[in-house]
Amino acid sequence: MTASVHRVMIVDDEAPILRVLRPSLAAAGYEVVEADNGRDALARAAQQIPDVVVLDLGLPDMDGKDVILALRKWTQVPIIVLSAREAEAERIAALDTGADDYVVKPFHTGELLARVRAALRHRQSRAELVAYSGNGLDINFESRRVAIGGIEVHLTRKEYDLLRTLARHAGQVVTHKQLLAAAWGGSVTDTQFVRVYIGQVRQKIERDPSNPRLILTEAGIGYRLAAD
Amino acid sequence: MTSTPVGTRDTQAAPPSWWRGEAPLRARDFFYAAAIIAAATVLGYFWIMHLWPNKIAMLFLAAVLLTGYHFGMWPAISAALLAFLAYNFFFEEPPFTLSIDAEDVFALSTFLVGALLVGGLTGRLSDHTRRLKRALAEMTSLFEASRDLSMTVDAKSAAERVVRHLETNDCRAAVWIMEDGKPALSAASDAVPEKDVADFAARLVAQVAQDEIAPGHMLMHLSNGAHLVGAAALWPAHRRGLPDPRWTRALLDLAAVAIDRARLIAEIAATRVVAAKEGLRTALLSSLSHDLRTPLSTILASVTSLLEYEAKFDAATRRDLLVAIQEESERLNRYLANLLEMTRLESGALQIGRVLIDPREAMAAALRRMERKLDGRRVVRLFAAQCAHIEVDPVLIEQALMNIVENAAAHAPTAAPIIASVQNLDAGVRLSVEDSGDGIAAPDLPHVFDKFFRGGGDRKRGSGVGLGLAVTRGLIEAFGGSVRAVSPAHDGRGTRIEIDLPAHRIEETGE
Numbered sequence: 001m002t003a004s005v006h007r008v009m010i011v012d013d014e015a016p017i018l019r020v021l022r023p024s025l026a027a028a029g030y031e032v033v034e035a036d037n038g039r040d041a042l043a044r045a046a047q048q049i050p051d052v053v054v055l056d057l058g059l060p061d062m063d064g065k066d067v068i069l070a071l072r073k074w075t076q077v078p079i080i081v082l083s084a085r086e087a088e089a090e091r092i093a094a095l096d097t098g099a100d101d102y103v104v105k106p107f108h109t110g111e112l113l114a115r116v117r118a119a120l121r122h123r124q125s126r127a128e129l130v131a132y133s134g135n136g137l138d139i140n141f142e143s144r145r146v147a148i149g150g151i152e153v154h155l156t157r158k159e160y161d162l163l164r165t166l167a168r169h170a171g172q173v174v175t176h177k178q179l180l181a182a183a184w185g186g187s188v189t190d191t192q193f194v195r196v197y198i199g200q201v202r203q204k205i206e207r208d209p210s211n212p213r214l215i216l217t218e219a220g221i222g223y224r225l226a227a228d
Numbered sequence: 229m230t231s232t233p234v235g236t237r238d239t240q241a242a243p244p245s246w247w248r249g250e251a252p253l254r255a256r257d258f259f260y261a262a263a264i265i266a267a268a269t270v271l272g273y274f275w276i277m278h279l280w281p282n283k284i285a286m287l288f289l290a291a292v293l294l295t296g297y298h299f300g301m302w303p304a305i306s307a308a309l310l311a312f313l314a315y316n317f318f319f320e321e322p323p324f325t326l327s328i329d330a331e332d333v334f335a336l337s338t339f340l341v342g343a344l345l346v347g348g349l350t351g352r353l354s355d356h357t358r359r360l361k362r363a364l365a366e367m368t369s370l371f372e373a374s375r376d377l378s379m380t381v382d383a384k385s386a387a388e389r390v391v392r393h394l395e396t397n398d399c400r401a402a403v404w405i406m407e408d409g410k411p412a413l414s415a416a417s418d419a420v421p422e423k424d425v426a427d428f429a430a431r432l433v434a435q436v437a438q439d440e441i442a443p444g445h446m447l448m449h450l451s452n453g454a455h456l457v458g459a460a461a462l463w464p465a466h467r468r469g470l471p472d473p474r475w476t477r478a479l480l481d482l483a484a485v486a487i488d489r490a491r492l493i494a495e496i497a498a499t500r501v502v503a504a505k506e507g508l509r510t511a512l513l514s515s516l517s518h519d520l521r522t523p524l525s526t527i528l529a530s531v532t533s534l535l536e537y538e539a540k541f542d543a544a545t546r547r548d549l550l551v552a553i554q555e556e557s558e559r560l561n562r563y564l565a566n567l568l569e570m571t572r573l574e575s576g577a578l579q580i581g582r583v584l585i586d587p588r589e590a591m592a593a594a595l596r597r598m599e600r601k602l603d604g605r606r607v608v609r610l611f612a613a614q615c616a617h618i619e620v621d622p623v624l625i626e627q628a629l630m631n632i633v634e635n636a637a638a639h640a641p642t643a644a645p646i647i648a649s650v651q652n653l654d655a656g657v658r659l660s661v662e663d664s665g666d667g668i669a670a671p672d673l674p675h676v677f678d679k680f681f682r683g684g685g686d687r688k689r690g691s692g693v694g695l696g697l698a699v700t701r702g703l704i705e706a707f708g709g710s711v712r713a714v715s716p717a718h719d720g721r722g723t724r725i726e727i728d729l730p731a732h733r734i735e736e737t738g739e
Binding site for chain 2: 014016017019020021023024027028084105106107108109110111112
């Protein structure tokens, strides 16, 4: 980062949404770049190099997924997609295409800002992350040690792989498919495996596995390690 | 096919026609034969005998041939006998006596051979003609039946038409159509034997698909090649007996096709209804998802922003967010009103009052109500000086008009005027609203009144659920009117939405 002010690009064809987010993001200390269609978004992203992109999937001129693909050709900028709750398949496709997170419409401004913060944090630490610490959970990626409330827990290799993947994207959603790839290397395609193993991890790290606070379920999409 | 090979009533089993002479023997033909011979006798006695007395036999031969040619073989033979008697009696020596010698036998033989040859030929010709006529009649009736049946789209009327065609061919008939594997008597002539009907129905229930041809009745099955679609029973109406089984089979095959097609049409229609409902549900869900949620997103984001950052916002920003909340709430309310109206229209729950109103007033009211939305645009009013009244619901017509005004306002550039016009038609009134926007792309034009349809421009603007025009159409059609979109409306630009409503009978002049 060259400047302390982060630049957030909002891509949405709804003028009223832009009208509301503009002052809110500004009040939260971000510089705002706006675009109301996909082509415009791609042009501005190239010129102004945003630190986070907030992308509405329902754009008038192109498919949101194509915008993600075009961005991913040259930048790893975090992309947070905005989509309707029931557009689950679309959301999964967006995440698998390269989006980092999503926020369901309608949303609280605070929720969107939390995701923006998580994305920025993740962007900074992605490369050099050697340990995770948050919500009483400590993971050392080098020694592969996991501790909850300072007490070490033993995880099987697959359980550890899943938790590590979630921790590396802490605060962001990780899809079933991404988790499968992380733990099984793509040899397994049945998401039921993920559900079973996540259940086992929860048994070991959650205070109340029936009411998980660390590994949150994103119904139909995947899981999210709670942000601090 | 379930038909069994059947014997025929035709000439195959009968003696050769030249012998049998299929034409019925009529007494008057014999009378004509006698008359011709009598005429020949008179002619010969008073005229020919004095000219060429030895050519009398030729005169009689000509008379016999003439008889054969006109009346067939048997009258000709009787003419030959008469000619022989007359020739012998009047012209041979001694006159006025019958005496037979070898020469007479020769003359008689000549007459008989002539009668047999010419009469037989004539009989065969007339038989042939008669057969052709009958074949033509059968073809014609089949053709008519096929044309008639091809116009039916429901099985019951197909059955009724079959019965009617059978009735015109001298029989009484009953037709069953299989419904869920059970025969249902779908059409029947008056006075069909009840016992037979019950008996045949029972046989159909038992799935005995065997055709039956008896002197007193005929039972034939209708099949589409794969399964039984029904059956028909025939009883003779007159002493003339039942129609030809092959003809009957052909007619009933046509009936089977018509009934089967009617069933398929009904099935396709039912499938379409299901698919349409499914499509509507999907469209409704995606509409609720994207369009109804959009104003809600703005509202929620505004409210949560205010809650979180109120202290950091200046007065103008706070006010702007509050205005956004108000506007989006109003927008949400409009969408919901249209959605509700559409639901009520479709479920038939919409109460439509009928009041005679002046269409110019309705248009003026709609324009007034949309003043804010029109945002200072110039509105050109082309209202007819005298205007027929329309019989509509005053509130709903206003909503229908507001929707098209809103549509125009959404598409027209702010500087360009909107043209609202109310004009008389021959039998109605046309209300139209025209904008100067980009117009509607030709492929979109047929769909602008579809539910949840939004043109490319709408998607860009992100406004509307695409219900406004659909609601307008629904309302206008409920009033017995029609609505269409014309684009480009003028100079390659703009869209004009035209609403035609029937004028009320009592024309009022002025206001």
